[in-house]
Amino acid sequence: MSPCECGKLAEKAGENVGTSRDEFVSSSDPRHPANLICSLCKTFYYNNWVTGTGGGISIKLNDSSHVYIAPSGVQKEQLQPEDMFVMDLNTEKYLRAPEKYKPSACTPLFLSCYKQRGAGAVIHTHSQHAVMCSLIFGDEFRIANIEQIKAIPSGKRDGATGKDINLSFFDTLVIPIIENTAHEEDLTEGLQEALAKYPAATAVIVRRHGIYVWGPSVDKAKVYNEAIDYLMELAVKMHQLGIPPDCAIGAEKEYV
Numbered sequence: 001m002s003p004c005e006c007g008k009l010a011e012k013a014g015e016n017v018g019t020s021r022d023e024f025v026s027s028s029d030p031r032h033p034a035n036l037i038c039s040l041c042k043t044f045y046y047n048n049w050v051t052g053t054g055g056g057i058s059i060k061l062n063d064s065s066h067v068y069i070a071p072s073g074v075q076k077e078q079l080q081p082e083d084m085f086v087m088d089l090n091t092e093k094y095l096r097a098p099e100k101y102k103p104s105a106c107t108p109l110f111l112s113c114y115k116q117r118g119a120g121a122v123i124h125t126h127s128q129h130a131v132m133c134s135l136i137f138g139d140e141f142r143i144a145n146i147e148q149i150k151a152i153p154s155g156k157r158d159g160a161t162g163k164d165i166n167l168s169f170f171d172t173l174v175i176p177i178i179e180n181t182a183h184e185e186d187l188t189e190g191l192q193e194a195l196a197k198y199p200a201a202t203a204v205i206v207r208r209h210g211i212y213v214w215g216p217s218v219d220k221a222k223v224y225n226e227a228i229d230y231l232m233e234l235a236v237k238m239h240q241l242g243i244p245p246d247c248a249i250g251a252e253k254e255y256v
Ligand SMILES: CSC[C@@H](O)[C@@H](O)C(=O)COP(=O)(O)O
Pocket: 052, 053, 054, 055, 056, 070, 071, 072, 073, 074, 103, 104, 105, 106, 124, 184
């Protein structure tokens, strides 16, 4: 999807105004995307990741092409299932579009991760740790030889089981950093370029803004986001002490 196509997404939602289609969001299952977006946004709010309406999360319904997207400009911790937009990934048409809202400005970025990476969920936070790392580091955030790295996928798959192989303790995690733009949807081109250039990455940091993290399932995306946030916070502390976060084991002694 090109950035100019992305601008049309809000228009497309407008075409479907009035399609309340409550069956898409009425479920007693707490793991249904309409319910899970609400509960996860509360958790994220208390981590300072989605305060002041910033950030959000989109989840794809298992074994379907339906993606759930929150409205734009609302307090994310107060979301209700009936506030959700539902889009068919194949047609990019909204199956459900609440009349009083516009879909999240992050929608074209969420769609890029679904389409280019086969994601099952995408998390966007305004984590201060991501913002600090983007101020400290250049085009990449790199951190090595820290136990928590083992929670992040390496981009490689086990030939026999087909399962993702995570980074090892001795590996270096690399996350691209792209420049921010005046409007969230204008980030799409930069994000798509980073997705193409870093096929192993499961996250992209946006300078002075936050981070996008995705995974094959919502549970994995949540784990990756938590682990990366931990590593970004640690990297800022290491940097404050003069220790490069990607230094070799034992080399930290040269800096402290
Ligand atoms: C504090 S405004 C933040 C927005 O411009 C944007 O960066 C964001 O993350 C959320 O966009 P939204 O359209 O409300 O889902």
